Amino acid sequence: MHCRDVMLPYVYKSYETDSVHLCARKMLEENVGFLPVVDQHEKLIGVITDRDLTIRVLAENRPGSTQVGTVMTTGELLTCRPEDDLKPVEERMMEAKKMRVPVVDDLGECIGIISLSDIAQSERSWRTAHLLREISWRASEPPIKR
Numbered sequence: 001m002h003c004r005d006v007m008l009p010y011v012y013k014s015y016e017t018d019s020v021h022l023c024a025r026k027m028l029e030e031n032v033g034f035l036p037v038v039d040q041h042e043k044l045i046g047v048i049t050d051r052d053l054t055i056r057v058l059a060e061n062r063p064g065s066t067q068v069g070t071v072m073t074t075g076e077l078l079t080c081r082p083e084d085d086l087k088p089v090e091e092r093m094m095e096a097k098k099m100r101v102p103v104v105d106d107l108g109e110c111i112g113i114i115s116l117s118d119i120a121q122s123e124r125s126w127r128t129a130h131l132l133r134e135i136s137w138r139a140s141e142p143p144i145k146r
Contacts (some may be wrong), residue, residue, distance in 0.1 A: 014035040048071065094115065100113055
């Protein structure tokens with residue numbers, strides 16, 4: 001099975017210059033908790049989650065006008081291509097503890113999303129259960145004090 005077989009092809013996205021307020025409204029309106037973040041050329045440069053908004057905006061008392069680009073998750077983004085085999089992508093999801101993966105084309109534009117729920121609808125239940133267990137397991141750590 002390939003990534004294109006399970007990806008959601010319609011992508012709601014946020015721009016790095018959008019305000020976090022606009023981003024949160026878009027998440028609310030589209031009922032999603034994850035948005036790829038793109039630059040002015042539509043290239044994937046990061047992702048933002050409802051958790052990012054909670055931890056990096058609300059918990060730090062940042063204003064709603066804060067730009068998404070200052071609070072998004074960047075670095076080594078977990079991505080895949082439509083033609084990639086799904087199994088290695090699932091392995092990378094488990095290693096990185098990520099429930100969603102942007103699918104990018106040859107130009108680096110986000111053309112889809114694969115979520116754990118997309119995989120659950122296409123995989124055998126035991127495989128999905130293993131994937132969920134590995135992604136969601138976290139070692140107990142005390143909360144970070146600021």
